[in-house]
Amino acid sequence: MSDGHLGPMAPKEIASSALVKGEAAPAVRVKDLSFSWPKGSFRLKVKSFEVKAGERVFISGPSGCGKSTFLSLIAGILKPNQGEIFIDGQNLASKSGPKRDKFRGDKLGFIFQQFNLVPYLNILENVILPCRFSKVRYDSATRAAGSPAQAARALISRLELGEDLLDRPVSRLSVGQQQRVAAARALMGRPPLLVADEPTSALDADLRLSFLRLLAQECREAGSSLLFVSHDRSLAGELDRAVDFNDLNET
Amino acid sequence: MKRFATLVGLALKSAWNRRLTLFLIVLSVSLATILLVGLERVRGQVRTAFLQAISGTDLVVGARGSQIQIILYAVFHLGGATNNMGWDSAQKIAQRSEVAWTIPISMGDSHQGYPVVATTQDFFKHFRYRRGMELKLAKGREFGDIFEVVLGSEVARQLNYELGQSLVLRHGLGTVAPEHSDKPFTVVGVLASTGSPVDRSLYINLESMEAIHIDWRGGAPIRGFTISADRARKMNLTPKSITALLVGLKNRRQVFNLQRELQSAPGEALSAVMPGVALDQLWRILGSGEKVLWLVSILVTATGLMGLISSVLAGLGERRRELAILRSVGARPFDILTLLSLESLALTVAGVLIGLSILALIIALLGPIISEAYGLVIELSPPTAREGLLSLAIIVAGYLAGLVPAIRAYFLSLGDGLSLSL
Numbered sequence: 159m160s161d162g163h164l165g166p167m168a169p170k171e172i173a174s175s176a177l178v179k180g181e182a183a184p185a186v187r188v189k190d191l192s193f194s195w196p197k198g199s200f201r202l203k204v205k206s207f208e209v210k211a212g213e214r215v216f217i218s219g220p221s222g223c224g225k226s227t228f229l230s231l232i233a234g235i236l237k238p239n240q241g242e243i244f245i246d247g248q249n250l251a252s253k254s255g256p257k258r259d260k261f262r263g264d265k266l267g268f269i270f271q272q273f274n275l276v277p278y279l280n281i282l283e284n285v286i287l288p289c290r291f292s293k294v295r296y297d298s299a300t301r302a303a304g305s306p307a308q309a310a311r312a313l314i315s316r317l318e319l320g321e322d323l324l325d326r327p328v329s330r331l332s333v334g335q336q337q338r339v340a341a342a343r344a345l346m347g348r349p350p351l352l353v354a355d356e357p358t359s360a361l362d363a364d365l366r367l368s369f370l371r372l373l374a375q376e377c378r379e380a381g382s383s384l385l386f387v388s389h390d391r392s393l394a395g396e397l398d399r400a401v402d403f404n405d406l407n408e409t
Numbered sequence: 410m411k412r413f414a415t416l417v418g419l420a421l422k423s424a425w426n427r428r429l430t431l432f433l434i435v436l437s438v439s440l441a442t443i444l445l446v447g448l449e450r451v452r453g454q455v456r457t458a459f460l461q462a463i464s465g466t467d468l469v470v471g472a473r474g475s476q477i478q479i480i481l482y483a484v485f486h487l488g489g490a491t492n493n494m495g496w497d498s499a500q501k502i503a504q505r506s507e508v509a510w511t512i513p514i515s516m517g518d519s520h521q522g523y524p525v526v527a528t529t530q531d532f533f534k535h536f537r538y539r540r541g542m543e544l545k546l547a548k549g550r551e552f553g554d555i556f557e558v559v560l561g562s563e564v565a566r567q568l569n570y571e572l573g574q575s576l577v578l579r580h581g582l583g584t585v586a587p588e589h590s591d592k593p594f595t596v597v598g599v600l601a602s603t604g605s606p607v608d609r610s611l612y613i614n615l616e617s618m619e620a621i622h623i624d625w626r627g628g629a630p631i632r633g634f635t636i637s638a639d640r641a642r643k644m645n646l647t648p649k650s651i652t653a654l655l656v657g658l659k660n661r662r663q664v665f666n667l668q669r670e671l672q673s674a675p676g677e678a679l680s681a682v683m684p685g686v687a688l689d690q691l692w693r694i695l696g697s698g699e700k701v702l703w704l705v706s707i708l709v710t711a712t713g714l715m716g717l718i719s720s721v722l723a724g725l726g727e728r729r730r731e732l733a734i735l736r737s738v739g740a741r742p743f744d745i746l747t748l749l750s751l752e753s754l755a756l757t758v759a760g761v762l763i764g765l766s767i768l769a770l771i772i773a774l775l776g777p778i779i780s781e782a783y784g785l786v787i788e789l790s791p792p793t794a795r796e797g798l799l800s801l802a803i804i805v806a807g808y809l810a811g812l813v814p815a816i817r818a819y820f821l822s823l824g825d826g827l828s829l830s831l
Contacts (some may be wrong), residue, residue, distance in 0.1 A: 237737070256741050263739015270737075273730050275421075278426030290415040291739035343738070 183247030185383030219403030234258030263292035267344025274340030284382035295347025420751035437713035438760025465537035473678035483653035493650035527618030549598030616646035753811020
């Protein structure tokens with residue numbers, strides 16, 4: 159069923175919007191990045207990596223290879239020892255801690271492996287959460303749908319979560335539903351980049367593909383780039399490009 | 410501002426979500442509040458009752474002696490005077506131009522352990538307690554004739570005496586001293602409750618005191634010599650001495666002058682005491698007991714706050730994920746700190762408010778009983794400034810205690826970042 163949504167019309171839109179932007183900054187551009195934990199022996203070195211605006215990239219690699227550290231650097235949680243990380247045209251590596259936090263709230267949507275939701279908020283409140291910390295996302299959602307709540311409702315229904323779930327405590331959702339709520343939250347206010355860190359690994363095999371397709375489709379719809387990290391290579395073909403993390407990391 | 414409102418909302422929802430766990434923390438803060446503020450309320454009332462045991466009296470005059478001792482027997486009717494002052498001295502003071510009124514007091518006898526105060530009808534007319542409150546009779550009338558007695562409210566209640574009751578006074582304050590059994594008294598009046606030492610005494614006139622001792626010498630009946638009550642009635646019953654004299658002035662500013670004059674005047678050696686000053690001194694001695702109570706309640710409060718710290722700290726482990734989620738949507742580590750300390754603040758505020766409500770309920774229910782049983786007036790009233798300050802202090806302490814887990818969460822979220830280490 160989701161195949162129907164991935165019709166041939168959508169790529170055209172992306173292509174045209176990329177054209178309109180012309181020299182639109184890439185969603186991610188990493189140059190000569192190096193990072194090592196203060197005490198540990200672990201080192202990360204990425205010479206060059208780029209995700210174009212609107213591009214959806216699959217990154218694969220075994221666990222413990224440094225994917226999470228790489229994502230923390232892109233998210234601005236960690237600061238690199240050397241190199242540059244441009245997100246939507248701005249260099250994260252030169253920003254202070256609180257600025258990186260604000261930047262993350264404005265520009266990035268996250269989906270984690272599991273337990274993505276704040277337990278004491280209902281579904282609607284969870285989805286709106288980014289708008290509470292970022293004015294940029296708030297304004298964007300308001301422009302798109304009239305209000306963040308409206309935007310959240312729209313996203314929830316697009317992600318095939320019934321209206322009747324809206325007020326339900328998140329603890330009573332299935333894992334698949336939880337991940338879709340997390341996707342809706344990440345997409346709120348159409349951030350330039352979505353980062354999904356093993357979002358399907360807690361799902362049953364038959365749900366993984368449909369979740370990935372739904373996510374990819376909604377990213378295209380929102381015009382957001384997607385960085386999808388998974389150790390499950392069988393999904394790699396679903397996105398615009400697939401990268402093996404071991405090829406990225408030069409240590 | 411908007412972000413702060415968001416954090417407040419999150420803190421409240423988070424706390425509500427874990428309300429069963431947090432209930433006990435709130436309860437312990439409530440208990441601490443009840444104890445601290447309740448103690449302050451009782452302390453304040455005890456202090457007021459003590460310092461206002463006598464009011465409107467400018468000087469208490471007695472034979473030369475310690476200020477505090479004079480106050481103890483003249484105001485609290487405790488213990489006995491080692492020396493009496495002459496009736497003629499008292500008369501001279503009463504006749505001075507700056508003196509508005511005097512109340513002579515003579516003590517030394519008791520009934521069932523309650524002190525007997527011999528005085529005049531001026532006592533009913535001029536005696537004031539607690540900011541100028543007058544004495545009122547609950548039943549009957551003032552004493553008139555000799556061998557008539559008026560009871561303080563507590564005496565009447567405890568001994569279950571009614572008007573018309575006949576009773577015998579005991580010489581001295583003990584329970585083994587001989588009784589004046591040949592000259593019984595009749596209860597003619599009962600004073601209304603005052604919450605002051607007045608409630609715990611019996612009142613007779615000076616002549617009665619003279620009459621019951623007319624056939625006594627040196628603290629014992631004269632062997633083989635008795636004068637009947639009827640014969641005593643007809644004799645000269647003007648007292649030769651009294652224990653103390655309460656003096657009211659026409660103009661309070663003359664109190665220092667009069668005090669100096671009385672103490673340095675030739676003739677009988679007298680002490681004149683300003684009751685307010687002496688009561689303050691006395692309270693400073695007696696009040697040290699309250700410090701122990703304070704210490705205990707502060708320890709209870711500290712224990713409650715320790716509970717708060719440890720519960721919030723223990724819950725932190727389970728909440729690391731939640732904090733990472735908040736970080737992922739743009740929350741700064743400082744926001745995490747704010748979130749956690751707001752939670753402790755909310756818990757403490759809830760605890761204090763619940764504690765104050767329970768205290769109000771306790772006062773409403775038990776206040777009348779305490780007032781009845783101990784003469785201590787504890788009324789339902791809005792918190793005093795000190796009580797408000799105390800409540801605020803608990804809240805501030807709770808907030809500061811909450812900073813311990815909050816700072817821990819701050820560093821956790823700095824270290825954890827978005828990695829949800831599963």
